[in-house]
Amino acid sequence: MNNKSLVPNENNDAKLAVRQNFATPTVDIFEQDGGLTLMADMPGVSSEQLQVDIDQGVLTLEGVVNDELKGERLFSEFAPSGYYRQFRLPEHLDSDKIDAQLKNGVLTLILPKAEAALPRKIEVKMIH
């Protein structure tokens, strides 16, 4: 993804072709005083298969599902192949302190606000 050259990259094309079957994970995003929390449902993705990238203010979530069910298909309501979603992040976040956790197929990302963006109380001194 970092490759900005105009020469077509076969590796990238292959990636795009794979992503065509990817689902968009459902997410919750909420803001608390300390920062943003993002929770994404990515059932079937293990932590080794999950990638969380931030590049130039764009957060990319990508996960691959490898769980193939044995046997012949009787019926199928979902076809887990992977998840892909991107978000543009606001600028006031501290991207060095982002914390990611994956539990039971739910990714929780905690994106703290940068110190400069936190509300600060300014003490008023009395000068006599």
Place this chain on the structure above:
Amino acid sequence: MNSTNLFRGMETLRREMDAIFGALAQDQETSVAFLPGIGTRRYPRINLNEDADNYYLAASLPGIEVQSLDINLTGNTLALSGERKIEEHEGARWQRQERGCGKFMRTLELPLEVNAGKISAEYRDGMLQVLLPKAESAKPKRISVKLGNS
């Protein structure tokens, strides 16, 4: 041959429509998931496979505590139920809320009898996998034909 193709086409269309409207309905119902009637909702999504000896069931169930999962077999009907707990976040200002929560239940009629004592289930990475061995009585039996002397 033609007629089966026609029905298959209709079936595919019906499924697609169900998927589209089901997804819409699911979005709207997320906030009232605890109300009665959720059993009619198609949640969780499931896949069912089979081979000669077993049925393999996979259900997409992210973010569930294993203790809350309940799998019941009555006759040939498998019932999956559980609850995705509502998470409280103090002072949260929501920007996006797409994930649903609440209780769910889904029943599934299995085509053949299964050996209830040997069912095993595993929950990993938000995916439930259930192994249902077919009952001996339901397996096809090969009957050998002897050549009679005449």
